[in-house]
Amino acid sequence: xxxxxxxxxxEARPEPSALWVWAAPLLAVGLTLIAGGLLFAALxxxxxxxxxxxxxxxxxxxxxxxxxxxxxxxxxxxxxxxAVGFRGGVWNIGAEGQLTMGAxxxxxxxxxxxxxxxxxxxxxxxxCGALGxxxxxxxxxxxxxxxxxxxxxxxxxxxxxxxxxxxxxxxxPWRSPSGFNFPExxxxxxxxxxxxxxEGTRLHLGVxxxxxxxxxxxVLLGRSFIGFQIKVMGLAPRAGAYAGFxxxxxxxxxxxxxxxxxxxxGLFEVAGPIGQLQPAISPGYGFTAIIVAFLGRLHPLGIxxxxxxxxxxxxxxxxxxxxxxxxxxxxxxxxGMILFFLLAADVLxxxxxxxxxxxxxxxx
Amino acid sequence: MDVETLGAIGxxxxxxATPLALAAVGELVTEKAGVLNLGVEGxxxxxxxxxxxxTVATGNPLLGILAxxxxxxxxxxxxxxxxxxxxxxxxxxGLALTIFGIGLSAFVGRDFVGTPLTALAPxxxxxxxxxxxxxxxxFGQDPLVYVTxxxxxxxxxxxxxxxxxxxxRAVGENHDAAHALGYDVIAIRYRAVLFGGAxxxxxxxxLSLVYTPMWVENMTAGRGWIALALVVFATWxxxxxxxxxxxxxxxxxxxxxxxGMGGAIPSQLLSMLPYLATIGVLVLISxxxxxxxxxxxxxxxxxxxxxx
Numbered sequence: 001x002x003x004x005x006x007x008x009x010x011e012a013r014p015e016p017s018a019l020w021v022w023a024a025p026l027l028a029v030g031l032t033l034i035a036g037g038l039l040f041a042a043l044x045x046x047x048x049x050x051x052x053x054x055x056x057x058x059x060x061x062x063x064x065x066x067x068x069x070x071x072x073x074x075x076x077x078x079x080x081x082x083a084v085g086f087r088g089g090v091w092n093i094g095a096e097g098q099l100t101m102g103a104x105x106x107x108x109x110x111x112x113x114x115x116x117x118x119x120x121x122x123x124x125x126x127x128c129g130a131l132g133x134x135x136x137x138x139x140x141x142x143x144x145x146x147x148x149x150x151x152x153x154x155x156x157x158x159x160x161x162x163x164x165x166x167x168x169x170x171x172x173p174w175r176s177p178s179g180f181n182f183p184e185x186x187x188x189x190x191x192x193x194x195x196x197x198x199e200g201t202r203l204h205l206g207v208x209x210x211x212x213x214x215x216x217x218x219v220l221l222g223r224s225f226i227g228f229q230i231k232v233m234g235l236a237p238r239a240g241a242y243a244g245f246x247x248x249x250x251x252x253x254x255x256x257x258x259x260x261x262x263x264x265x266g267l268f269e270v271a272g273p274i275g276q277l278q279p280a281i282s283p284g285y286g287f288t289a290i291i292v293a294f295l296g297r298l299h300p301l302g303i304x305x306x307x308x309x310x311x312x313x314x315x316x317x318x319x320x321x322x323x324x325x326x327x328x329x330x331x332x333x334x335x336g337m338i339l340f341f342l343l344a345a346d347v348l349x350x351x352x353x354x355x356x357x358x359x360x361x362x363x364x
Numbered sequence: 365m366d367v368e369t370l371g372a373i374g375x376x377x378x379x380x381a382t383p384l385a386l387a388a389v390g391e392l393v394t395e396k397a398g399v400l401n402l403g404v405e406g407x408x409x410x411x412x413x414x415x416x417x418x419t420v421a422t423g424n425p426l427l428g429i430l431a432x433x434x435x436x437x438x439x440x441x442x443x444x445x446x447x448x449x450x451x452x453x454x455x456x457x458g459l460a461l462t463i464f465g466i467g468l469s470a471f472v473g474r475d476f477v478g479t480p481l482t483a484l485a486p487x488x489x490x491x492x493x494x495x496x497x498x499x500x501x502x503f504g505q506d507p508l509v510y511v512t513x514x515x516x517x518x519x520x521x522x523x524x525x526x527x528x529x530x531x532x533r534a535v536g537e538n539h540d541a542a543h544a545l546g547y548d549v550i551a552i553r554y555r556a557v558l559f560g561g562a563x564x565x566x567x568x569x570x571l572s573l574v575y576t577p578m579w580v581e582n583m584t585a586g587r588g589w590i591a592l593a594l595v596v597f598a599t600w601x602x603x604x605x606x607x608x609x610x611x612x613x614x615x616x617x618x619x620x621x622x623x624g625m626g627g628a629i630p631s632q633l634l635s636m637l638p639y640l641a642t643i644g645v646l647v648l649i650s651x652x653x654x655x656x657x658x659x660x661x662x663x664x665x666x667x668x669x670x671x672x
Contacts, residue, residue: 010450010451010669012669091455093459143643143646143647147647147650147651148650148651148653148656149643149646149647149650149651150596150646150650152402152455153589153592153593153596153642153643153646154643154646154647156586156589157586157589157590157593157639157640157642157643158639158643160585160586160636160639161636161639161640164632164633164635164636165632165633165636167632168630168632168633171630171632172630287459287463288463290456290459290463291460291463294456327470327471327474329467329468329470329471329474329581330467330471331467332463332464332466332467332468332470332471333464333467333468333471334467335463335464335467336460336461336463336464336465336466336467336468337464339456339459339460339463339464340442340446340457340460340464343446343450343452343453343456343457343460344445344446344450344452346450346452347450347451347452350451351451
């Protein structure tokens with residue numbers, strides 16, 4: 001009758017297991033590797049060679065390591081912002097749209113100052129990129145606090161709106177006349193482009209800045225009063241309300257912070273590796289960052305490690321596409337799998353697995 | 365505008381509404397049992413690619429539709445194992461399902477991009493479908509449009525009139541009480557989640573077999589999320605899902621017609637309309653917090669563990 005089967009019983013632990021909080025992601029990564037090997041074998045590829053090609057080969061060159069940083073930085077930046085909200089029970093799912101608006105607004109500044117060589121162009125772009133993401137996240141925040149509208153659905157709908165807006169701009173008013181009819185803007189000038197840090201790679205200044213921002217979010221979460229309020233509201237909303245914490249303020253803080261981080265990440269993409277605005281500026285960083293946030297346990301340090309791993313799935317997908325002719329979509333399959341395995345492994349944090357019926361189970 | 369154009373618009377409207385109504389009515393049953401599955405978009409994509417692949421391989425769209433429902437149910441089963449048996453967070457698991465569905469469908473469908481397929485033909489009842497306006501509207505649609513009406517009616521009857529439906533609602537309203545009365549909360553929720561998956565898959569099949577008879581990566585374009593919004597719009601009442609779906613179908617078609625007339629408004633801005641309309645409607649419905657609280661199943665999204 002009950003949920004527990006005859007053979008396996010889940011017995012609640014008196015305390016959540018501190019060990020499994022961090023062991024579960026490792027278990028999830030291990031299970032993903034096994035499932036990935038099975039997937040490759042099913043496709044008729046040697047699983048060991050394919051996994052090595054997927055997870056090791058991209059790291060075997062300086063260029064590959066640089067690419068890891070280039071892809072991990074936006075993931076870590078967005079995920080750190082999202083984690084703030086997830087801790088407080090605010091579900092911002094529209095980071096992809098906020099990233100797009102950051103690229104649009106910040107990139108727009110870059111296009112307005114195409115000829116400029118001033119040192120303030122890049123900082124202005126970054127500021128406007130963050131503000132663009134914030135403004136886009138402010139809409140679901142307003143609709144939630146003022147009209148009670150579910151932020152999951154509104155932030156997601158706005159993602160489609162943002163992408164269509166970008167598409168309109170690069171197909172229409174902002175299209176470069178010298179772009180051979182491709183839907184893209186002019187390339188940003190040198191003053192509007194993030195400098196490459198290491199010769200022979202694409203590792204740019206934005207990667208370092210992203211890490212700095214992640215560190216700042218860590219300090220904010222761990223040391224500030226608002227960080228404490230967010231945590232309390234997520235764990236015990238009633239206790240928080242009793243203490244006089246405002247849910248409204250937590251929602252606004254979480255949405256603005258995550259939107260700003262996503263917007264900045266979008267600006268880093270267009271002012272860094274891409275160098276212009278195009279219809280597609282992100283391979284789904286805003287969605288993958290949701291996985292990164294959970295895989296990193298909503299903790300900035302964990303998020304940086306998780307971002308590196310997820311960045312590797314993008315690189316691995318590209319490698320096996322080129323080397324073995326496997327479709328790029330294998331990346332998405334890996335990303336979905338790891339989140340599934342993590343969510344499954346998380347049961348071990350709060351429950352002990354017992355074989356046979358639990359002795360303590362109430363007779364019902 | 366003449367009668368024939370009106371009939372064509374009406375037909376196009378129901379084609380746009382049908383996948384939304386199917387996915388939303390499945391999610392409605394899931395939510396009525398107290399489970400929030402945000403993976404509708406992923407289940408729809410899995411259904412769309414399964415329907416397309418099987419129809420191309422067998423030449424039989426009926427088999428394609430069955431495969432789509434099976435694919436949707438398979439993803440729903442995965443969701444059920446994680447959230448019901450392993451008590452994972454429903455929001456996070458639903459998102460995982462969508463991310464996985466997008467990746468998996470693109471992966472499976474890579475060989476089908478650009479493959480042509482003959483759309484599922486509308487049924488033409490002789491004489492009746494020749495009546496102007498109402499003929500093509502009421503008697504000349506493809507079979508799934510009618511199936512959708514029957515399904516919504518059936519779900520409405522089941523939830524509101526049948527004993528089993530009462531139990532489903534009880535499980536969604538208060539799982540502890542339902543458990544104390546001896547009902548198997550988890551088993552009932554599994555069935556509701558699987559029904560939602562089958563409907564999501566069917567909605568996907570409609571997209572790839574009827575609406576645009578082809579396979580394109582991510583071809584649902586957010587319809588799964590609109591379906592989730594529709595459930596809120598309908599305040600968890602099946603017939604209102606149908607009304608909402610036709611409303612949104614209407615917005616989609618009006619938008620496409622303005623694009624077709626080659627107006628001065630850029631197509632991208634017009635394409636935003638369905639999403640903006642969804643936000644607008646969500647705001648209108650949700651601002652009455654009391655109504656949402658009275659209608660939403662009380663246990664929605666909450667983890668159930670019988671021994672705790």
